Amino acid sequence: MRIVYLSELDVEDYNALRRSAGWAPVHPAQARAGLDGSALVVAAQSEGKTVGTARVVWDGGPAALIKDVLVLPEYRGQGIGSEMVRRLLAFLESKLEPGYAISVDLMASEGREAFYERLGFSRRPRERRGPGMDLVLKKAPHSGE
Ligand SMILES: CC(C)(COP(=O)(O)OP(=O)(O)OC[C@H]1O[C@@H](n2cnc3c(N)ncnc32)[C@H](O)[C@@H]1OP(=O)(O)O)[C@@H](O)C(=O)NCCC(=O)NCCS
Structure with a gap:
């Protein structure tokens, strides 16, 4: 099966991929933003159908965060997820000048640690590096939404 990798993704496909993994959809305006x-957003397509995505948020300097690494269940185990993460890392590597470093963070879903280790990531907590932490800020939808 030929997989094509693009750098654009629409909100409907993004939320369909999230739902396929059991993740809550994101408000369309927030998803677009x-x-x-x-x-960089990577979108994997097979015969015109979007089957995977991954994206990186980067400050242009030393900090980057990989988010939303997703492959439709029926397309998993074929190397698509790994290829998308490799493309994000290659993009960041292309931005390195002599003496530069970029710290690439991500929050691995439970059981996905080995997948990321094969791509070069290290588990936390480890010596002198504590566990990652997070906080979700939310506002209730308007009544009637
Ligand atoms: C995590 C996820 C993106 C991986 O996508 P994927 O396309 O299946 O990834 P790969 O095919 O590159 O690797 C997945 C597995 O297939 C194996 N694999 C890789 N290439 C393969 C190939 N050519 N043939 C068979 N198996 C292969 C890998 O060894 C890997 O094994 P693992 O399950 O022990 O990690 C996918 O499982 C997913 O969408 N999960 C739900 C959402 C999620 O948890 N996202 C991560 C959030 S941090």
């Missing part, structure tokens, strides 16, 4: 605000 998140995709537009990413330094």
Whole structure:
């Protein structure tokens, strides 16, 4: 099966991929802002159908965050997820000048640690590096939405 990798993704496909993994969809306006605000979005297509995505948020300097690594269940195990993450890392590597370093963070879903280790990531916590932490800020939808 030939997979084509593009750098654009629409909100409907983004939320369909999230739902396929059991993740809550994102408000469409916020999803659009998140995709537009990413330094790079990778979308995997098979015969015109979007089957995977991954994106990186990068500050242009030393900090980057990989988000939303998703492959439709029936397309998993064929190397698509790995290829998308490799493309994000290659993009960041292309921005390195002599003496530069970029710290690439991500929050691995439970059981996905080995997948990321094969791509070069290290688990936390480890010596002198504590666990990642997170906080979700939310506002209730308007009544009637
Ligand atoms: C995590 C995820 C993106 C991986 O996508 P994928 O396309 O299946 O990834 P790959 O095919 O590159 O690698 C996945 C597995 O297939 C194996 N694999 C890789 N290439 C393969 C190939 N050519 N043939 C068979 N198996 C292969 C890998 O060894 C890997 O094994 P693992 O399950 O022990 O990690 C996908 O499982 C997914 O969408 N999960 C739900 C969402 C999620 O958890 N995202 C990560 C959030 S941090």
